[in-house]
Amino acid sequence: MWDDLWLGATVATMQGDGLGLIEEGAVAAKDGRIAFAGPAGSLPGPALSLARRVHDVSGTLMTPGLVDCHTHLVFGGDRIAEFRLSLAGATRAEIAASGGGIVATMRATRAASEAQLLEGARGRLRCLMAEGVTTVEIKSGYGLDRETELRMLRVARRLGREEGIRVVTSFLGAHALPPEYTGRPDDYLDFLAEDVLPAAHAEALVDMCDGGIEGLSIPREAMLRLYAKATALGLPLRGHTDQYRDVGGAAAYAALGARSADHLEYANEAGIEAMGRAGTTAVLLPGSTLFLRETERPPVALFRKHGVRMAIATNCNPGSSPTRSPLLVLALAATMFRLTPEEALRGYTAEAARVLARENEVGTIAEGFAADLAIWNVKDLAELCYWLGGNPLRAVVRGGITA
Structure with missing residues (x-):
């Protein structure tokens, strides 16, 4: 069983050379590492049966920390x-x-x-x-x-x-x-x-x-x-x-x-x-x-x-x-x-x-990477570059632990 599962965010995984966007995404963590990252529809079962804690983050943007x-x-x-x-x-x-x-x-x-x-x-x-x-x-x-x-x-x-x-x-x-x-x-x-x-x-x-x-x-x-x-x-x-x-x-x-x-x-x-x-x-x-x-x-x-x-x-x-x-x-x-x-x-x-020679550990949301995540109350990722002042950060996760 996973420790945590986040559901509903638009997930910018950074996989490949682009943003690797997943609409209505699901990201799971176990023992401080990402155990699943993909569309919520691809989960292998009902969310409540897969993780100890399930977090609804619909309407947010999730990025790597x-x-x-x-x-x-x-x-x-x-x-x-x-x-x-x-x-x-x-x-x-x-x-x-x-x-x-x-x-x-x-x-x-x-x-x-x-x-x-x-x-x-x-x-x-x-x-x-x-x-x-x-x-x-x-x-x-x-x-x-x-x-x-x-x-x-x-x-x-x-x-x-x-x-x-x-x-x-x-x-x-x-x-x-x-x-x-x-x-x-x-x-x-x-x-x-x-x-x-x-x-x-x-x-x-x-x-x-x-x-x-x-x-x-x-x-x-x-x-x-x-x-x-x-x-x-x-x-x-x-x-x-x-x-x-x-x-x-x-x-x-x-x-x-x-x-x-x-x-x-x-x-x-x-x-x-x-x-x-x-x-x-x-x-x-x-x-x-x-x-x-x-x-x-x-x-x-x-x-x-x-x-x-x-x-x-x-x-x-x-x-x-x-x-x-x-x-x-x-x-x-x-x-x-x-x-x-x-x-x-x-x-x-x-x-x-x-x-930093950490490209296989952080900076990407993918299975096996550190569960370092940032969850933002924005609808468009351009908002992170648009507002001069204010902080739309909803939650940050470091090593699978929500700060």
């Missing part, structure tokens, strides 16, 4: 003072020169205890969960030293255990160059590759390795050495690139066989074509575009032309995307980036799961 595949949830302090400076006309370079930017968050994060980091991140995480997120990626990258990077990753693991949500961790020690390594980026990357990343891996704190090819403080060749170490440890690769100008990052990440290249506002067509051939997903982050008031948009038409899969995420962080609303990100992906509602919803479910 959302997968937020790019966040920086764990950090100390905030950057509100910088926000004020930016509104007054200060540039990013001027803010960084005055001691702001990532290094400011580094100082606050180093000064924060594990308990302080945990409670700050818990509040942000609960905002995501309240809008249907059941799997979240959390990066390190605001410690830029051994102790704090490991502390951030421990906090991320604790959040998953304590909040009952799937957490995938990414090592982002090469987020920026810390002051103690000014002028010595090669030494810093060697330190990360030979000390910090192996320590995080040995403690089972890290699932993926993130970084950046942006032509900023971390030279490309140094970044590639860290990626080589991550590959030797069996960690999938990801990276931030081509956000502020075209540095050929799309092609570089395709050559690395990376799971994703993220941002990509200035990516060139040859690099995008290479991503399509390599199966590297484009992760689009409209919260950053909005908050930074950027005018360049990711080349979505080229992604479509070359068969590049597109995921979307909040990029929740204190500096460039203080975004805690997945529903806002869905709306921005459609209105600012011109994704169709179908592309946006796939981008926050099946495609995001692929980025």
Whole structure:
């Protein structure tokens, strides 16, 4: 007998390359896994004889639980003072020169205890969960030293255990160059590759390795050495690139066989074509575009032309995307980036799961997958991208348990 059976929803299974819609659907869960997903008319018997609990969710849309595949949830302090400076006309370079930017968050994060980091991140995480997120990626990258990077990753693991949500961790020690390594980026990357990343891996704190090819403080060749170490440890690769100008990052990440290249506002067509051939997903982050008031948009038409899969995420962080609303990100992906509602919803479910190497576990409603579900009080899936404000989430199910 199944544990739970949901009846009557329009179910967007995400099976195949589309939405895999089932009208008047039925979805069953047993032991935290999906045991049936299909038309209610295909059930093998009367509903009440099949499950301990039967839920009538007629008139709703059921989707996989959302997968937020790019966040920086764990950090100390905030950057509100910088926000004020930016509104007054200060540039990013001027803010960084005055001691702001990532290094400011580094100082606050180093000064924060594990308990302080945990409670700050818990509040942000609960905002995501309240809008249907059941799997979240959390990066390190605001410690830029051994102790704090490991502390951030421990906090991320604790959040998953304590909040009952799937957490995938990414090592982002090469987020920026810390002051103690000014002028010595090669030494810093060697330190990360030979000390910090192996320590995080040995403690089972890290699932993926993130970084950046942006032509900023971390030279490309140094970044590639860290990626080589991550590959030797069996960690999938990801990276931030081509956000502020075209540095050929799309092609570089395709050559690395990376799971994703993220941002990509200035990516060139040859690099995008290479991503399509390599199966590297484009992760689009409209919260950053909005908050930074950027005018360049990711080349979505080229992604479509070359068969590049597109995921979307909040990029929740204190500096460039203080975004805690997945529903806002869905709306921005459609209105600012011109994704169709179908592309946006796939981008926050099946495609995001692929980025996290969890495509056979979450992001799709199919037998054997985790019973992570979101049930929405909407009649048309486009409503999830239409309303600016409000939350139509009726219920969320994580591992078969209704939250």
